[in-house]
Amino acid sequence: MATLGANQPVRERIFGGAAQGLMSAAAALLAYLPTKPLGLQEGFWGSITAIAVVQGGLSATQASARDQFIGAAIGGVIGAAVVASIGQQLAAYAFAVVLCMSVCWLLNVPSSARLAGSTVTIIALVPHHSTVSWMLLSRVSEVGWGVAVGIATVWLANKAKALLDKVPWSPPRTGP
Numbered sequence: 083m084a085t086l087g088a089n090q091p092v093r094e095r096i097f098g099g100a101a102q103g104l105m106s107a108a109a110a111l112l113a114y115l116p117t118k119p120l121g122l123q124e125g126f127w128g129s130i131t132a133i134a135v136v137q138g139g140l141s142a143t144q145a146s147a148r149d150q151f152i153g154a155a156i157g158g159v160i161g162a163a164v165v166a167s168i169g170q171q172l173a174a175y176a177f178a179v180v181l182c183m184s185v186c187w188l189l190n191v192p193s194s195a196r197l198a199g200s201t202v203t204i205i206a207l208v209p210h211h212s213t214v215s216w217m218l219l220s221r222v223s224e225v226g227w228g229v230a231v232g233i234a235t236v237w238l239a240n241k242a243k244a245l246l247d248k249v250p251w252s253p254p255r256t257g258p
Contacts, residue, residue, distance in 0.1 A: 098138075101239075106133045109235035113228045124224060127204075130229025136236055143236040147229040153197025154225035156189075157182045160198070161205030161219035175206040201225075 090098070109132035117125020131154075135147040159180040168174035179199045186195035201221060210217050 087222055102136070102138065105235055105239050108239075109133065109136050109228075109232045112235065113231040117224075118229075122220065122224070124220065125226035127221065128228035128231065129166045131225045131230040132235070135229055136230035140233070140236050140240055142234055147233050149191070149193045151222075151225055151229050152195055153186065153194035153199075154190050154201045154222050156185055156191075156194065157198035157201025158218045158222045159203060160185065161202035162214045164202075165206055165217075166214045175202070178202045180205055 110129040113128035113132040114125050117128060131150055135143055135150055137143040137146055161178050164174050164178040164181070168177075179202050182198040182202050183195040186192055186198050204221060205214070205217050212220075
């Protein structure tokens with residue numbers, strides 16, 4: 083682990099980490115703030131998703147966002163179906179984890195399998211005060227919102243950086 087950033091100077095690592103932190107914090111806040119006025123009880127899932135998808139570049143962010151959303155959708159559907167048909171038993175939960183990961187691999191999106199398993203875990207093990215279909219809808223919509231905010235934040239940050247890169251930071255030299 084110590085050698086991962088050893089090729090970059092300390093200053094670049096500090097600024098890179100700060101930039102990543104600022105983008106992640108902005109995305110997390112933007113994903114969370116509207117949830118309370120909308121009456122969503124678990125808006126923190128949007129923030130967690132936004133942090134998870136924010137990468138330094140837009141294409142990496144989009145790939146992560148795709149994996150997050152597909153995983154949440156597959157895990158949500160399978161988790162809700164298993165809970166609705168079998169119940170919230172540990173054997174049913176284990177079955178749902180295996181099933182959702184198998185479906186991700188079958189659909190050729192193995193990178194979504196971990197999030198599918200996490201979504202099944204949330205639906206099958208976290209106590210909820212609503213119906214299974216509401217759990218599914220809220221979980222997938224929270225992830226979708228976090229994904230959208232994460233992508234938008236990185237897109238805006240990249241546009242802002244491109245504009246700033248065009249600004250001359252020091253006056254041109256004149257004379258000797």
